[in-house]
Amino acid sequence: xxxxxxxxxxxxxxxxxxxxxxxxxxxxxxxxxxxxxxxxxxxxxxxxxxxxxxxxxxxxxxxxxxxxxxxxxxxxxxxxxxxxxxxxxxxxxxxxxxxxxxxxxxxxxxxxxxxxxxxxxxxxxxxxxxxxxxxxxxxxxxxxxxxxxxxxxxxxxxxxxxxxxxxxxxxxxxxxxxxxxxxxxxxxxxxxxxxxxxxxxxxxxxxxxxxxxxxxxxxxxxxxxxxxxxxxxxxxxxxxxxxxxxxxxxxxxxxxxxxxxxxxxxxxxxxxxxxxxxxxxxxxxxxxxxxxxxxxxxxxxxxxxxxxxxxxxxxxxxxxxxxxxxxxxxxxxxxxxxxxxxxxxxxxxxxxxxxxxxxxxxxxxxxxxxxxxxxxxxxxxxxxxxxxxxxxxxxxxxxxxxxxxxxxxxxxxxxxxxxxxxxxxxxxxxxxxxxxxxxxxxxxxxxxxxxxxxxxxxxxxxxxxxxxxxxxxxxxxxxxxxxxxxxxxxxxxxxxxxxxxxxxxxxxxxxxxxxxxxxxxxxxxxxxxxxxxxxxxxxxxxxxxxxxxxxxxxxxxxxxxxxxxxxxxxxxxxxxxxxxxxxxxxxxxxxxxxxxxxxxxxx
Amino acid sequence: xxxxxxxxxxxxxxxxxxxxxxxxxxxxxxxxxxxxxxxxxxxxxxxxxxxxxxxxxxxxxxxxxxxxxxxxxxxxxxxxxxxxxxxxxxxxxxxxxxxxxxxxxxxxxxxxxxxxxxxxxxxxxxxxxxxxxxxxxxxxxxxxxxxxxxxxxxxxxxxxxxxxxxxxxxxxxxxxxxxxxxxxxxxxxxxxxxxxxxxxxxxxxxxxxxxxxxxxxxxxxxxxxxxxxxxxxxxxxxxxxxxxxxxxxxxxxxxxxxxxxxxxxxxxxxxxxxxxxxxxxxxxxxxxxxxxxxxxxxxxxxxxxxxxxxxxxxxxxxxxxxxxxxxxxxxxxxxxxxxxxxxxxxxxxxxxxxxxxxxxxxxxxxxxxxxxxxx
Numbered sequence: 001x002x003x004x005x006x007x008x009x010x011x012x013x014x015x016x017x018x019x020x021x022x023x024x025x026x027x028x029x030x031x032x033x034x035x036x037x038x039x040x041x042x043x044x045x046x047x048x049x050x051x052x053x054x055x056x057x058x059x060x061x062x063x064x065x066x067x068x069x070x071x072x073x074x075x076x077x078x079x080x081x082x083x084x085x086x087x088x089x090x091x092x093x094x095x096x097x098x099x100x101x102x103x104x105x106x107x108x109x110x111x112x113x114x115x116x117x118x119x120x121x122x123x124x125x126x127x128x129x130x131x132x133x134x135x136x137x138x139x140x141x142x143x144x145x146x147x148x149x150x151x152x153x154x155x156x157x158x159x160x161x162x163x164x165x166x167x168x169x170x171x172x173x174x175x176x177x178x179x180x181x182x183x184x185x186x187x188x189x190x191x192x193x194x195x196x197x198x199x200x201x202x203x204x205x206x207x208x209x210x211x212x213x214x215x216x217x218x219x220x221x222x223x224x225x226x227x228x229x230x231x232x233x234x235x236x237x238x239x240x241x242x243x244x245x246x247x248x249x250x251x252x253x254x255x256x257x258x259x260x261x262x263x264x265x266x267x268x269x270x271x272x273x274x275x276x277x278x279x280x281x282x283x284x285x286x287x288x289x290x291x292x293x294x295x296x297x298x299x300x301x302x303x304x305x306x307x308x309x310x311x312x313x314x315x316x317x318x319x320x321x322x323x324x325x326x327x328x329x330x331x332x333x334x335x336x337x338x339x340x341x342x343x344x345x346x347x348x349x350x351x352x353x354x355x356x357x358x359x360x361x362x363x364x365x366x367x368x369x370x371x372x373x374x375x376x377x378x379x380x381x382x383x384x385x386x387x388x389x390x391x392x393x394x395x396x397x398x399x400x401x402x403x404x405x406x407x408x409x410x411x412x413x414x415x416x417x418x419x420x421x422x423x424x425x426x427x428x429x430x431x432x433x434x435x436x437x438x439x440x441x442x443x444x445x446x447x448x449x450x451x452x453x454x455x456x457x458x459x460x461x462x463x464x465x466x467x468x469x470x471x472x473x474x475x476x477x478x479x480x481x482x483x484x485x486x487x488x489x490x491x492x493x494x495x496x497x498x499x500x501x502x503x504x505x506x507x508x509x510x511x512x513x514x515x516x517x518x519x520x521x522x523x524x525x526x527x528x529x530x531x532x533x534x535x536x537x538x539x540x541x542x543x544x545x546x547x548x549x550x551x552x553x554x555x556x557x558x559x560x561x562x563x564x565x566x567x568x569x570x571x572x573x574x575x576x577x578x579x580x581x582x583x584x585x586x587x588x589x590x591x592x593x594x595x596x597x598x599x600x601x602x603x
Numbered sequence: 604x605x606x607x608x609x610x611x612x613x614x615x616x617x618x619x620x621x622x623x624x625x626x627x628x629x630x631x632x633x634x635x636x637x638x639x640x641x642x643x644x645x646x647x648x649x650x651x652x653x654x655x656x657x658x659x660x661x662x663x664x665x666x667x668x669x670x671x672x673x674x675x676x677x678x679x680x681x682x683x684x685x686x687x688x689x690x691x692x693x694x695x696x697x698x699x700x701x702x703x704x705x706x707x708x709x710x711x712x713x714x715x716x717x718x719x720x721x722x723x724x725x726x727x728x729x730x731x732x733x734x735x736x737x738x739x740x741x742x743x744x745x746x747x748x749x750x751x752x753x754x755x756x757x758x759x760x761x762x763x764x765x766x767x768x769x770x771x772x773x774x775x776x777x778x779x780x781x782x783x784x785x786x787x788x789x790x791x792x793x794x795x796x797x798x799x800x801x802x803x804x805x806x807x808x809x810x811x812x813x814x815x816x817x818x819x820x821x822x823x824x825x826x827x828x829x830x831x832x833x834x835x836x837x838x839x840x841x842x843x844x845x846x847x848x849x850x851x852x853x854x855x856x857x858x859x860x861x862x863x864x865x866x867x868x869x870x871x872x873x874x875x876x877x878x879x880x881x882x883x884x885x886x887x888x889x890x891x892x893x894x895x896x897x898x899x900x901x902x903x904x905x906x907x908x909x910x911x912x913x914x915x916x917x918x919x920x921x922x923x924x925x926x927x928x929x930x931x932x933x934x935x936x937x938x939x940x941x942x943x944x945x946x947x948x949x950x951x952x953x954x955x956x957x958x959x960x961x962x963x964x965x966x967x968x969x970x971x972x973x974x975x976x977x978x
Binding site for chain 1: 720840928
């Protein structure tokens, strides 16, 4: 079916706990998401068949929409009108992260070079990377073998060496893997898939070492030369193997694969796909974050460069204790204006971990949870920045003018000043009682610089739209902009430091009716200008000489910005955000900012 | 709005329990359907491939990788003893030869003319699986393990540390509220599973380890004590592999919380019997809760069998326990179940219920923050 003939789409995302279905229909000339359904995922006993949950979630959509989609256990295709009643859909697509998603181990000759490239390839395909093995990772050979044996990955990616370079290291890694003879996580009887994407000259030796023991698949080298990273073919192969091997082991997936019109994608892989599509379509830079109960995913698209990272043990329920462990208590408490006994707080956090479905009833509990969220996001973003870097080990030809430029190879791709759109997803951000809370949590954690638009995913449909982007990009982007994103507002944050109360920015906002607001922002101050959703205004920002809003220090910036459910937030806290060192002053400031932005109810 | 699911931990006096006892790798099953098994019987066994050691032969001999085969005295598959010569340089005079010795007993796994390394594998490591509970083999999963069935008292805890163990069930607490007194723990309790009331301090747990108790069942412990005990901050709730010398099982959570009356009473009725307990907890997809299984002796006459699969909906009059602050740990009765969404103090819009506590006080609580105390 041609993309333009597709009018009705049903999409599901099989998560570890719930299966979410959405219906997308062409209304007039545009695609809109019209109905949604939800049902528990049925991968585990007593059902052990993922399609049961899928059918249940679709059934909910049938009831809500009045469209007959199922004939028993079959999806009716194509969409048609029968006796004035809507029947069937044109396409069915799905993503999956049930059963813990795709878990991989990657190996590369040099940790900071092919090791890192391999990690980026696996993460970009939607995997969780359990460990990165490298010839120079400082572990002794027997420790490496022991580690490989302990892990039970779904798949291994082996890379190493540039084409034409030395083959010793990568063959050595292959020998360790063969010696460890690791077993797959699912299915006791099948051979573990291993993808080789290293030096082409080593292929024969790799075959000799691995072919007998494992299911060896060969892809193009992910690092054909030091200057070049070629991740796409390996990512594609990882997703194919995920379908052909890993998913085959999960209960009911064979049936599900027969039902869908295109390959099932790992959920995070699909989210990455939609981010990329949007960034390309609108020519913008995007950072996206999806904070779940167990893991937090961060995506970034800066120009042609797409990166994804998963922080496997940072999340709001199952992994909440780990947020405390990694962030440490003072970093969590700095966002809160109330006192709490440390032992009591630790017990509260552990109780949330062991009873992950509970909800903060009191305001104090909500404040603690949102402080933990800020830290989980901050730590995940820091991990992302470490991986979203240029290639290391590249010899660069330097001209005399470069001598003074100290930036090394391996510099970060993330430039917060150039960031156009920050999108948040996951319960704690999408379902915060007030949108102001979501906005401030993201500003505090990511600390955007200059002018940045902030949005949340309304009902977590980014995965669905990611697969849809492969079938019909137009439908995917239309639904993303109109129904998926809730624009919260725009943050304007001058970068620099000054004394509290010192003026740092003059700003002029020209409202649609021609009315002009002329005001200034002081250091340590936050200002909220409500600006409705859909309203676009002209702004002129004049920072003082030691502050930068995107044009350089003291340089005027003229731009347009969009409103949202919260509006325009001017953040005068500097970058990095500076909090008063004195406890009482800090609490006072937090209260003041919360009050200005109307974060919490005031008694 | 997502359906508010109410987790209920099982507390059943008599139920039919089937436990899968599966090997990590394929192996040999030692029992057949119908066999009576004791908790300590081995039901299946296998061999894990032995550890691998790596010998850089070319470096030691000062040769190139391509030449390695010429200097090897052993070939892949050959058995070797620790200290045996596996490769040597050629020289007319014996004392001039450089030799490479086997670092352990095992066999030659591979010889590589690319890396110049020899991989040696130690003898296989035997692994076995015990029955864990007294019962009867209900079914055999070929080459993998068995399923053992028994009629037992079955109680799920909320969190635990340490693996499977068993022992006689002994009480050190007279009431569910009583805090465990470390002074009461002595050598006479070695190998036993002790029920300790609402709370065990770090001192009490350390005493339990010192006197070699098999297990400890209490309402709660403090997280700060847990960190102290493990030596690290437990970040993710996947437990069962801790090597503390004891299994600790919490029935309620973190902090000082009385063991639920019914749990305490049910355990008390089985005092003196053998309890099999496991602290393994996994709070992710495929939730695993720690458990206490106290099988009845063969010939036990079943009075009222409850099936674990039975699901009960929440109704007015049901006993519930609050599982989050501000009423954490309190037990009450459902007074009403308003159907619409309500806004609570945190401004979260949720489905709620009205609870009446024993002292007559009532409160509105999110349905997600309570658990049913099931019969």
